[in-house]
Amino acid sequence: MTDLSAFPITARWPAAHPDRIQLYSLPTPNGVKASIMLEETGLPYEVHLVDFAQDDQKSDAFVSLNPNGKIPAMIDPDGPGGAPIGLFESGAILLYLAEKTGRFLGEGSMDRWRAIQWVMFQMGGVGPMFGQLGFFNKFAGKDWEDKRPRDRYVAEAKRLLGVMDGVLGGKTWFLGEAYSIADVSMIGWVNNLITFYEAREIVGFDDYPNVAAWLERGLARPAVQRGLKIPARG
Structure with missing residues (x-):
């Protein structure tokens, strides 16, 4: 049996199947990147709910795997050279799983780098800006009398959506016909923007028809539908 005892997090969240990838997450826009990717690849995995209401992400056990105290994080018992590896940061997890399976990086080195650049675009722009918006x-910021901070993030969200809309013109996915980690990285964030964050009107989402059509295609994928609900909230 695979021994994961070197990872203290497994004392807090024991592995029923230590031979499988262990995912520690919550279905947030960052968390679902990992669950969608695992569902898309078909890799066997075991999921553990990290409950923000209980500050699980700040616990010593969780921080032992991710010192930044953010989800998702994971352990692959069959890492490089067959040794277990622990990983955090959703973008790094996407890249790792894509390279492990040889999937969702397009065809050849050119596509690989094009996919990576869009993941970096999501990590550096879409995630932080949509999250601040x-x-x-929706949250505490909505009650602030000074609307300049909100308007700053509205403007930046619109700019990013404009970039995406321009690139997606005439394309099915960010790499063209090839669905990739570029798409996986952004589906949860764009969906969250217009649903959970209730920002459809304020960003004028319907002014970006290529993004809207791309999101519809993404949400129609069975693996995406499953991944958006993993792990199930208690």
């Missing part, structure tokens, strides 16, 4: 549009 969500705070100012």
